[in-house]
Amino acid sequence: MSEDKVLQALKALAENDRDRQASFAVEARLLSDFRSRRASHRWRWVGIAAIAAGVVVVVLLSTNRAPKPAVSTVPAPAQVPRQEAAPVVAVAAPAPRKAGRKMPRPQAREVVTDFFPLMDPAPPFERGQMLRVQLPAAAMRTVGLPVREDHLADPIQADVLVGEEGMPRAIRFVRFDVQ
């Protein structure tokens, strides 16, 4: 059989199948997925905006107020984040105990996540500050941590590592376990 005949046969098959396509169910599933991604994307930007706003507020407060309990200076790490989970900053200093109070109070132990970089690529880090901020839980989605839809607006604590230039470099999230 000649190549022309083969090409004719292939053309017949192509014409026969020209209108074949995936069912509408595929499109419906994809659009559903697209919408959920878009909603998630919006929350991501809400989280980023919240982080940025929180950083700005804390920076303003820390520069206009003395003393500055909410800010600690952080020496330059060799490489930005993946810092050990030591509690670097305590924003809200516990109220002084009243004299004579003997009942032991349950103490909240901070449990922190690893640091997640917020800049990619990040410029060289020399000095910076660690800021404790309160954010909506949606901010955790910005770094890929799972948050249930009904908890996206819940307030959470986070430590934001801010570079000398004022840009947030990395973030970690804080949970308080009552002992």
Place this chain on the structure above:
Amino acid sequence: MQSDEDLLGAARGGDEAAFTALYRRRQGAVYRFALHMSGDAAASEDVTQEVFLALLQGGGRFDPSRGTLLSFLYGVARNLVLRRIEKKPPEELAEEPLADDDVLDDLTRRETIEAVRSAVLSLPTQYREAVVLCDLENASYEDAAAALDCPLGTVRSRLSRGRAMLAQKLSAKAVRSMS
């Protein structure tokens, strides 16, 4: 009309209409490619869905300098299809006697189409994908080379070899149907 690349950019920015337009423009080609490669309509729907999901998730991997968006979609579809069919060993080329050029004319159109479909499906994968892309989907050699991740010359040689194999298979089939 907006280009595929423009639609992809808008879709990645959250434009549902752009995503829908891009999907409707290209899903048929992706679906038919999967169908002609696998012969399985349900699997082809799955592949089509996965291709566009991959586009939503990793559209950033698309590099316009390496080929068109359509060739990128073919490439993703190809990988998904190969994963599904790799367990099926390719049929050996039957060394059967060639029939006269006119033998194919004796088959009805419907029989011809099904015979060609079957013959295409029986081609070894590397020849099948070249024939499906270039002869059934009318993809350019450049698009086929980008989708198959091989040089242009390889596409030409595989196409030539694939057509020759098809000629043998169809001739043999025609001979059998006459006897």
